[in-house]
Amino acid sequence: MISLKDIVPAAQNNINTQFILLDKGKISLDGQHKTCLALVADETAGVHFQLWGDECDAFEPGDIVRLVNGIFSYNRNNLVLRAGKRGKMEKVGEFTLVFVETPNMSEIRWVPDPNNPKIYVQEAVISPYSRIFPPMQ
């Protein structure tokens, strides 16, 4: 299991992690499929999560979710964590998870590592918190 602060964009579905869903955006249609952006977080960081299809209605803020074989990559210009074709999300509980909303892994500018262009590294922080789901005051 990986902490959210350690995820790195990659074209691999190898992200196994657990987090709490903080907020859900509006459901929209991507062709025939429902899609919805959400803010999720664990004790170490937050990230934007792309819900897809039935997932959009199945999860609510406050849900604790286990993700297996997820993928963290650019999807239509958004850097998002998602289950993808090979991943699976499961609700394992509610409420009882501590979280932080900064850093937000989606609000970071990533660039290829000069020493190993296959790997991404952090170059700069675009925003300490999600600009789409700012923290509640």
Added chain:
Amino acid sequence: MDLHMASKLIYTATYEAENPIEVSLREAFHLLEPQLRPPFSLKVPTQPEYLNLNRAILFGILCELHFAKVHIKHLHGIVTDGYTFFTSLLTKVVNELYSKLVDSAKIQLIWITKELIHVAAVGFDALLVALLRQIVGGDFSEGNLWLCQELVSLFLFEWDCLLEEEPLVLASALYLFLRLLADHYRISGNSKIEALKLMEINLCVRVFREQFHLCLKIGRDLIRLLQDLVHIPEFRVIWKDLVLKPTEFRTNGFVDILQLYQKRTSSRYLLLRITPEMEKQLRFLLTHVKLGSQKRYQVWFMRKIFCVPERETLVIDIVRFLCCAHHPPNEIIQSDVIQRWAVIGWLLKSCKKNYVQANVKLALFYDWLFFDERVDNIMNIEPAILLMANSIPRYLDMTHTLLDFLFLLMDNYDVERKGLVIQCVSSAFGVLIRKGVIHSLDVLTHCDMLSPCLKESLGKLLPDLQLSVSKVLQPTHLLCHTVQPLDLGSPTGGESQTPL
């Protein structure tokens, strides 16, 4: 095989992980299924086999309606521990899975509970308490009313058994149904509730009149609940007797209602009105969440617990729970974790109905009224003073409304014992200062923005503690220096509490 006959135990939504308890019961059942039909094996099982057999039978009882009687005969035949494991497992199922149980399993659950009472199974009282806790306050849905109905009937029907084996559970039932009656009387035009109310009154009156010594065990919160019901004739008589003719209860040693006021109510009763899930969330909030980071949790809590307006009445029980049944250790008090007073402030602000607000304030101050340092716990009175002090200056209306209410209580709660109440409230203030919960009352009495009338009343109340209200005009920021003003909304706020 009868695999197809067994129903599910719980509803599982898509995307929901399997529940470990359900899995262990179901797997035991499928593993041992061949052994669950007569003729039953006479071989003495090993300890692990015994436990697994208990699991399998429990699953069978809840999920195989048509074979329930076979399963229970089997259980009676194999039991070697007075049903301890079986009952504790069932209690766990209630505490963690009740809301997910399919309807047929709930019906079976009530049935098996009665069976366990009949054999005086070890721990059946904890099972009953777990069931009572699943009745959700302010919820008038069919499912919830059904559970209410089943349990009040059970207590009435099994009265003799319960009295003989575990009489204290009747005290729990009394507390619970007195509390529910207050809510049920606010609903009209529902015939189901009318019948239910009659049974609830019947049960409560019976405990008062026949087992008053059990009522004494509850302590002062019994009166708090009863006072909400004095408009009901049967309880008006009981109230009158308590006040004017205590000997009517024919209980040795009980001669004055004061004896009830002076007994602090154990947290076991206050837990009755909080579901295990609510308890888990509240304790989590007060153990792990930093002040300033609580907003999202508050939204989720509100959405879940207060999905309908009638449920607002739960806040009364939650506040009482927080004051009496959740006492954080010093490490938490000294940390930046959100404190009870802040949660209570938020809950109080969320209440819209006047009678709920009044009852919440009463719940907050209830242990002040007859506070006795020798038997009462300072942790029960701490949230009120901290809420009053820490609301200055940003939420001054909160301080005003609480102080106002406290003085109102002192004058009117028990007119005959007004002198004693005033003495006890003074004593409460005194203890809080002596133990360092607040440095002094200056935060209140020297606060420029607090009404002079309230400051004067405070001064009169505590002449020894408050020698002089400042006569010299001072700039505000110097006067309110004792407790740092708290910004409940910002991510950076918070001060560490004074250790007790």
